[in-house]
Amino acid sequence: MAANSTNTLEQKKTYLERVKRMVVKVGSAVITGEDGLSRQVINNLSAEISRFVNQGYEVVLVSSGAIACGRKKLGFPKRSFTLTEKQALAATGQAGLIQSYEEYFNQYGQTVAQILLTRTDLEDRHRYLLARNTILKLLHWRVIPIINENDTVAVEEIQFGDNDLLAAMVTGLIGADILICLSDIDALYDKDPREDPSARPVRIVEKIDPSVEKMAGKKPGRLGRGGMVSKLRAAKMVTSLGVPMVIAPGREPMILEKIFAGEEVGTFFLPAKKISARKFWLAYHPRPEGALILDEGAVKALVEKGKSLLPAGIKEVRGTFVRGACVECLDEKGTRVAIGLTNFSSEEIQKIKGCHSSEICQKLGLGLHDEVIHRDNLVICE
Known part of the structure; x- marks a missing residue:
């Protein structure tokens, strides 16, 4: 304008x-x-x-x-x-x-x-x-x-x-x-x-x-x-x-x-x-190593409510990546809604996708945090 x-x-x-x-x-x-x-x-x-x-x-x-x-x-x-x-x-x-x-x-x-x-x-x-x-x-x-x-x-x-x-x-x-x-x-x-x-x-x-x-x-x-x-x-x-x-x-x-x-x-x-310098780096510098397909509820939680990404809202995992990797968050139509650093590997997310917090540790056998991507490590895309 x-x-x-x-x-x-x-x-x-x-x-x-x-x-x-x-x-x-x-x-x-x-x-x-x-x-x-x-x-x-x-x-x-x-x-x-x-x-x-x-x-x-x-x-x-x-x-x-x-x-x-x-x-x-x-x-x-x-x-x-x-x-x-x-x-x-x-x-x-x-x-x-x-x-x-x-x-x-x-x-x-x-x-x-x-x-x-x-x-x-x-x-x-x-x-x-x-x-x-x-x-x-x-x-x-x-x-x-x-x-x-x-x-x-x-x-x-x-x-x-x-x-x-x-x-x-x-x-x-x-x-x-x-x-x-x-x-x-x-x-x-x-x-x-x-x-x-x-x-x-x-x-x-x-x-x-x-x-x-x-x-x-x-x-x-x-x-x-x-x-x-x-x-x-x-x-x-x-x-x-x-x-x-x-x-x-x-x-x-x-x-x-x-x-x-x-x-x-x-x-x-x-x-x-x-936006913070860290989120600026995240938004424009690293290239995504994989993608997570989210359901409608997860997209709304991220975009409208500023929440972290939880396993329950993930429908599909694309690509192979390790913990700490940069990944895209896509809606069910394939539109990018966010980009962030994941706390889990692609293999681990495959096991916990769609699950609620109480089920995660039991499925993984690890004491990991239940947020796949914390909101501080997440940038919403236009």
């Missing part, structure tokens, strides 16, 4: 005043052009981020551009590339990308660190926390982490969407106060401006509902893998944490200063109802 009332403008101002730690994501189309990396843009971005760091802000930069940089470095014309070719281009271009950032940040007295992540790194809870601790330590040392997807080894990630999802995940990972996506498109428009010249920018979005999603169109960006659709998905993720997100023109000089000065640039997404 788009909005631009006095109340929403005040909310925007309040959120910006609270920011201490930010994630800035820059897309391929912003920092690369026909001649490869745009050194002027990287210089401007480095100078601007350095000014914010010197003012006491903590900044993490999520940067695309390795594949585009590698293509130019090797002298390949613009064309479609196979997955293996993209991975090789990323490997060739990543070194030049980080070298350029290091060169320009050094001019402004800032030290940078390179971090390459894949979706798998953030799916495993232990590795997730290790990544979090590393980034927070770098920020404590006043080092600017520069994060990119490890495209050379990431199969699915290389097709996912121009680092928008990664930037959203990093926002949750480090507990950032805002995500700023710098794009070649200067804002969310009520229509696709590439197709309709009458399209007008939407400055504040109060809630991402179907009417807002319809504005996104389906075309990807000029060089990146994502488009406005992936940015809206990132915005839904970030705002669910109680964190605002901004889409803004990445090539516009002093863009970060303009955002924090409250100027009418880009699109500001107001936060939604906040």
Whole structure:
């Protein structure tokens, strides 16, 4: 739901005043052009981020551009590339990308660190926390982490969407106060401006509902893998944490200063109802290893009453998994209603499904808790 009332403008101002730690994501189309990396843009971005760091802000930069940089470095014309070719281009271009950032940040007295992540790194809870601790330590040392997807080894990630999802995940990972996506498109428009010249920018979005999603169109960006659709998905993720997100023109000089000065640039997404960091990780990071089919009563207990999942409401078990695995909860039509971490293995649930609490220990011969998934380890899906 788009909005631009006095109340929403005040909310925007309040959120910006609270920011201490930010994630800035820059897309391929912003920092690369026909001649490869745009050194002027990287210089401007480095100078601007350095000014914010010197003012006491903590900044993490999520940067695309390795594949585009590698293509130019090797002298390949613009064309479609196979997955293996993209991975090789990323490997060739990543070194030049980080070298350029290091060169320009050094001019402004800032030290940078390179971090390459894949979706798998953030799916495993232990590795997730290790990544979090590393980034927070770098920020404590006043080092600017520069994060990119490890495209050379990431199969699915290389097709996912121009680092928008990664930037959203990093926002949750480090507990950032805002995500700023710098794009070649200067804002969310009520229509696709590439197709309709009458399209007008939407400055504040109060809630991402179907009417807002319809504005996104389906075309990807000029060089990146994502488009406005992936940015809206990132915005839904970030705002669910109680964190605002901004889409803004990445090539516009002093863009970060303009955002924090409250100027009418880009699109500001107001936060939604906040979920915990643990539930955010559960909702967006691990991939389900199996599924539980629930009866109507169990679905109602989970969705409407906020209850834990008990064995009595389980009709069917799909897949093979161990205790602590991430599983989907589906209704009888196969629609996902929740996702959570199970206290039982698939083999154990097969024995206790449909049973009431008094029957469980006798069937299993174990003193296990009677909740298959505790509500604290459960996220309800839209």
